[in-house]
Amino acid sequence: MKVLVCISNVPDTTSKINFVENDTKFDSEGVQFIINPNDEFGLTRAIWLQQKQQAEVHVITVGEVSCEPVLRKCLAIGAQKAYRIDCPATDGNAVARELAAHCKNESYDLIIAGRESIDYNGGMVGGLLAALLGYDYVTNCIRLDIENSTATLSREIDGGIEHLEAPLPLVIGAQKGLVEEDDLIIPNMRGIMQARQKPLEVLPSANVTATTQIDRFEKPAPKGEVQLVDENDLDTLIELLHNEAKVI
Amino acid sequence: MAVLIFAETENRNYKKIAFEVASYGRALADQLGCALHAIAFNVDDAATLGTYGVEQVFHIDSPSLEPFTIQASGTAILEVAKAQGVHHLVLSSTANARYLAPWLSIHLEAAYASNVVALPESTAPLKVKRSCFTNKAFNYTTLSSDKSIIGVANNSYGTHEAPKTASVVPTEVALKTNSLKVTAVDAPTGQVSIADSDVVVSGGRGLKGPENWHLIEDLAATLGAATACSKPVSDMGWRPHSEHVGQTGKPVASNLYIAIGVSGAIQHLAGINASKVKVVINNDPEAPFFKAADYGVVGDAFTVVPNLIEKLKAFKAS
Numbered sequence: 139m140k141v142l143v144c145i146s147n148v149p150d151t152t153s154k155i156n157f158v159e160n161d162t163k164f165d166s167e168g169v170q171f172i173i174n175p176n177d178e179f180g181l182t183r184a185i186w187l188q189q190k191q192q193a194e195v196h197v198i199t200v201g202e203v204s205c206e207p208v209l210r211k212c213l214a215i216g217a218q219k220a221y222r223i224d225c226p227a228t229d230g231n232a233v234a235r236e237l238a239a240h241c242k243n244e245s246y247d248l249i250i251a252g253r254e255s256i257d258y259n260g261g262m263v264g265g266l267l268a269a270l271l272g273y274d275y276v277t278n279c280i281r282l283d284i285e286n287s288t289a290t291l292s293r294e295i296d297g298g299i300e301h302l303e304a305p306l307p308l309v310i311g312a313q314k315g316l317v318e319e320d321d322l323i324i325p326n327m328r329g330i331m332q333a334r335q336k337p338l339e340v341l342p343s344a345n346v347t348a349t350t351q352i353d354r355f356e357k358p359a360p361k362g363e364v365q366l367v368d369e370n371d372l373d374t375l376i377e378l379l380h381n382e383a384k385v386i
Numbered sequence: 387m388a389v390l391i392f393a394e395t396e397n398r399n400y401k402k403i404a405f406e407v408a409s410y411g412r413a414l415a416d417q418l419g420c421a422l423h424a425i426a427f428n429v430d431d432a433a434t435l436g437t438y439g440v441e442q443v444f445h446i447d448s449p450s451l452e453p454f455t456i457q458a459s460g461t462a463i464l465e466v467a468k469a470q471g472v473h474h475l476v477l478s479s480t481a482n483a484r485y486l487a488p489w490l491s492i493h494l495e496a497a498y499a500s501n502v503v504a505l506p507e508s509t510a511p512l513k514v515k516r517s518c519f520t521n522k523a524f525n526y527t528t529l530s531s532d533k534s535i536i537g538v539a540n541n542s543y544g545t546h547e548a549p550k551t552a553s554v555v556p557t558e559v560a561l562k563t564n565s566l567k568v569t570a571v572d573a574p575t576g577q578v579s580i581a582d583s584d585v586v587v588s589g590g591r592g593l594k595g596p597e598n599w600h601l602i603e604d605l606a607a608t609l610g611a612a613t614a615c616s617k618p619v620s621d622m623g624w625r626p627h628s629e630h631v632g633q634t635g636k637p638v639a640s641n642l643y644i645a646i647g648v649s650g651a652i653q654h655l656a657g658i659n660a661s662k663v664k665v666v667i668n669n670d671p672e673a674p675f676f677k678a679a680d681y682g683v684v685g686d687a688f689t690v691v692p693n694l695i696e697k698l699k700a701f702k703a704s
């Protein structure tokens with residue numbers, strides 16, 4: 139079984155979000171980049187498939203050379219091979235098309251993307267990739283078992299859980315639940331040393347065209363002060379929620 | 387030319403979100419100077435969308451569309467969009483809509499923008515405002531394809547009546563067989579889901595243990611609200627994962643979000659910030675949540691919440 143995990147390189151969740159160059163670019167100055175949390179849940183699940191079902195696990199990212207530390211971390215966690223498609227990741231559609239170009243040559247049985255990235259929150263790369271490849275797709279995936287080329291899965295839906303069955307090849311959108319927080323693998327020294335020897339191949343861009351372009355960013359208007367209500371005067375809170383905020 | 391919306395349904399009624407998508411679609415159609423059409427599945431009173439400005443509803447009544455699968459629903463929307471020569475398709479941001487949109491984007495050859503929070507700044511080219519960095523910022527995106535799919539962020543536009551008489555066109559589409567099989571759906575009835583709810587009551591580690599969750603549940607029941615929790619609360623198994631909200635959990639975009647014993651960590655706030663009004667109840671006046679909230683009560687949840695429930699009951703009865 140060959141598994142590919144698509145990795146997005148995102149600012150750490152505590153990063154200050156600022157923009158430069160007339161608000162056209164994210165300010166990465168002093169920002170720590172991490173594996174997108176949803177992708178990390180997916181990677182961990184893939185490593186289990188490697189440990190228990192001898193899966194071969196590759197990771198891939200579309201991005202510039204600055205993404206490589208995150209790929210090395212994936213190798214330290216246990217992936218066998220990493221790819222970086224050498225072009226800036228600006229648009230979900232372009233990223234999916236770049237990934238599809240690679241996947242067409244490699245015939246993966248399972249492709250794991252994150253449900254969404256925590257920076258652009260597009261929530262589209264996995265779905266676009268699946269549609270481009272003509273594979274089935276299950277997002278918000280909170281369970282995955284594979285036996286004899288058939289996957290049994292669960293998908294979190296609004297207000298419930300759906301259980302599915304699908305033949306491989308398959309693309310999933312990973313999120314917490316697929317593995318738990320405590321299952322995440324913290325690379326040890328040996329893993330980190332080994333990762334340095336593992337292949338990290340740089341692939342040329344397939345030069346696909348983006349269909350969307352971000353013109354500029356904007357930060358929300360600063361928030362007004364909180365209105366404090368005394369704990370012995372909760373009628374006032376109800377009054378405010380009813381008459382001022384009009385939410386009850 | 388017309389704008390087409392996908393109007394989601396549940397138990398043969400429109401979901402509330404369908405009215406927001408219709409309202410957005412109406413305003414977009416007005417910007418473009420064209421008609422507004424909708425596609426809907428398995429609904430009894432399909433014409434009610436007229437209230438929000440829809441002129442024609444393509445209605446497909448078919449058991450093959452339930453339970454939801456991306457292949458069946460996607461094909462149905464695709465065929466109607468193609469037959470009608472649709473250039474602009476508007477969807478919501480429900481789990482199913484976000485699941486469908488990328489599939490439709492490829493098959494319809496349409497550029498897709500998700501998390502759209504406002505009407506386009508311009509329509510030629512189409513420029514939309516989207517939330518990003520989990521609600522910590524916005525971006526303005528230009529769609530450079532002649533067809534587009536807009537995913538409207540839930541509760542970002544609101545519902546606006548614009549009455550029209552909607553004609554209902556019974557429609558049939560040949561649906562492909564599914565390779566993806568839904569084997570079961572667990573959807574507890576009688577519970578309000580976080581995605582659909584106007585009010586969400588959320589509890590954090592400050593509640594000390596699962597045995598105290600009756601406080602959250604009772605307050606939620608009084609308000610007809612959904613219940614939610616912070617990440618550690620679900621990690622410790624006090625509450626199910628489906629209640630975990632925040633950057634790595636479910637997003638919340640309710641009208642009212644009440645956080646009790648939640649400190650307001652940046653990852654928590656990011657996920658709930660799209661809510662319109664935020665209330666915090668916390669015994670630590672320095673808790674970061676007070677900087678993000680509209681209303682706050684500094685106090686012990688174990689006394690404040692029972693009092694609040696009692697007063698709310700009295701308020702509701704009056």
Ligand SMILES: Cc1cc2nc3c(=O)[nH]c(=O)nc-3n(C[C@H](O)[C@H](O)[C@H](O)COP(=O)(O)OP(=O)(O)OC[C@H]3O[C@@H](n4cnc5c(N)ncnc54)[C@H](O)[C@@H]3O)c2cc1C
Binds near residue numbers: 631648687
């Ligand atoms: C990559 C990453 C992703 C994350 N994603 C999320 C996410 O999606 N969602 C999320 O929630 N967190 C997330 N976190 C975790 C986040 O950083 C916080 O640890 C978490 O939100 C804290 O949960 P809490 O507020 O329940 O607990 P605490 O931070 O422990 O806060 C408890 C609060 O309760 C108050 N309190 C205590 N006793 C009482 C009382 N009797 N009455 C009233 N108040 C009381 C305290 O003053 C305190 O403010 C993430 C972290 C990381 C690193």
